[in-house]
Amino acid sequence: MHSNEYHLTPNYPYAPNLPGHPNKQSYPGGSMPPLQLAHAYVPWQHMGNIFSPAEGLARGTIFPELLSPYSVPKRGESNG
Amino acid sequence: MWVYQKKLEYPVRVSGPNPKLAKVIITQYGGPDGELSASLRYLNQRYSMPTDKAKGLLTDIGTEEMAHMEIVATIFYKLTRGVSPEQMQAAGLGGHYAQHNHALFWSDPNGVPWIASYVQATGDPITDLTEDMAAEQKARSTYEHLIQLSDDPCVTDVLRFLREREVVHFQRFGEALNDVQNYLSCKKVF
Numbered sequence: 001m002h003s004n005e006y007h008l009t010p011n012y013p014y015a016p017n018l019p020g021h022p023n024k025q026s027y028p029g030g031s032m033p034p035l036q037l038a039h040a041y042v043p044w045q046h047m048g049n050i051f052s053p054a055e056g057l058a059r060g061t062i063f064p065e066l067l068s069p070y071s072v073p074k075r076g077e078s079n080g
Numbered sequence: 081m082w083v084y085q086k087k088l089e090y091p092v093r094v095s096g097p098n099p100k101l102a103k104v105i106i107t108q109y110g111g112p113d114g115e116l117s118a119s120l121r122y123l124n125q126r127y128s129m130p131t132d133k134a135k136g137l138l139t140d141i142g143t144e145e146m147a148h149m150e151i152v153a154t155i156f157y158k159l160t161r162g163v164s165p166e167q168m169q170a171a172g173l174g175g176h177y178a179q180h181n182h183a184l185f186w187s188d189p190n191g192v193p194w195i196a197s198y199v200q201a202t203g204d205p206i207t208d209l210t211e212d213m214a215a216e217q218k219a220r221s222t223y224e225h226l227i228q229l230s231d232d233p234c235v236t237d238v239l240r241f242l243r244e245r246e247v248v249h250f251q252r253f254g255e256a257l258n259d260v261q262n263y264l265s266c267k268k269v270f
């Protein structure tokens with residue numbers, strides 16, 4: 001990627017996990033420093049819909065966008 | 081200080097005695113990527129975090145990992161309850177029985193005892209939070225291996241809960257890393 005492209009989008013990209021809120025700033029307060037090489041980042045999570053307490057307990061999270069159930073790979077399939 | 085609630089974070093039921101399954105699940109009690117490692121790592125690293133938010137997060141997640149250690153202990157205890165020494169031996173838990181009877185002990189499935197060198201605290205918050213994110217992924221992978229090894233649907237259900245918690249913790253540590261990197265770069269400017 002060209003280093004210039006970073007300066008065109010100095011903020012974090014919009015949160016990828018909030019389809020209902022495409023215009024929501026992805027950093028609280030609005031401005032996040034530019035992404036830098038050799039740094040690790042995780043997209044910010046925003047408060048959205050939540051599961052009921054009982055469903056949250058059963059699933060391990062109250063946040064639908066964080067839910068990622070594990071499916072056991074079929075025999076012979078590598079899980080690498 | 082802590083406030084103890086006399087219940088598990090997630091209820092533990094087992095279908096019946098299963099020392100073979102207990103033998104592998106012990107890794108999340110006292111193995112390298114288990115819950116003892118996780119809780120002690122976070123509760124120890126929190127002192128050298130630069131922001132109150134990061135300190136608070138490590139306290140919260142470290143506390144939850146202690147609750148997970150208790151869940152894993154309960155699984156092992158229930159899977160080996162009433163199991164005879166001969167059955168323990170046949171399941172590969174002869175060494176465990178010789179040293180610990182039906183008591184719990186922090187070891188991995190091969191009997192290697194827990195050691196403090198499974199965890200680190202460098203005093204560099206970026207390094208430590210990156211270790212914490214790796215630790216969550218290692219715990220997630222281990223739970224996936226255990227789910228594959230489990231032949232007890234009740235135990236698998238608990239393992240799935242614990243695995244999902246690691247996914248949530250990874251997100252929180254990632255957000256803490258964003259935050260701390262931002263804090264440290266602001267500090268450099270002013």
Ligand SMILES: [Fe+2]
Binds near residue numbers: 118145219245246249
């Ligand atoms: Fe965790």
